[in-house]
Amino acid sequence: MPSTSAPALALHDVSKRYGRRWALARLTYALPSGRSLLLTGHNGSGKTTLLRMLATALSPTAGRVEVLGRDAVTDRDSVRRDVALLSHASFLYEDLTAHQNLTVLARLLGHPSPKDGASALLSRVGLEKRSDNPVRGFSAGMRKRLAIARLLLKAPSIALLDEPFGELDPSGIRDMEAIIAELKAGGVTVVLATHLVEQGMTLCEERLHLQDGRAVAA
Secondary structure (H helix, E strand, O other), rough: OOOOOOOEEEEEEEEEEEOOOOEEEEEEEEEEOOOEEEOOOOOOOHHHHHHHHOOOOOEEEEEEEEEEEEEEOOOOHHHHHHHEOOOOOOOOOOEEEHHHHHHHHHHOOOOOOOOHHHHHHHOOOOOHOOOOOOOOOOOOHHHHHHHHHHHHOOOOOOEEOOOOOOOOOOOHHHHHHHHHHHHHHOEEEEEOOOOOHHHHHHHOOOOEEEEEOEEEEO
């Protein structure tokens, strides 16, 4: 079970190296529970590496990453149950319909049916009219919408959003902003990495700015 008194996220002198390059260097930071974090920095600053580390897809080269009071390496399976990552890769099943993508994920999560109903989730992200269409014919924006529905289906305690506004049209961006607000209102901790800093600052209480893998003043 998550620790109710622990920070949502805690980084303890965390470093990550790829070959000779340090993507993160001695990063220490804590995000209190109930707060949302805007993660900013130029391309290559370490944002995606940090998000993948919080999602347990990567392990630190040095230091310790804690999620809800649990070690993201030694308690990886436990952490994964409470965290969902919206990444650049959608991980969708190309030959299945939008509705089938959600029902398959529900079964993988051990749910007999999606918690909010697949149709309701697709309507929430604006895909109700494409529910029975195979994903292979979807545009990049539609794929992003479906990936968002997958994240909502998991109902995570922590939502990690890597450039969630990318590929979305203005209507999709508004929908994404509303979904982030709903997640926060529901007690979900949101970590938002985006180049749209002004939008991000209206959605998040905290900010962590990275430069060459280090936390610096924005």
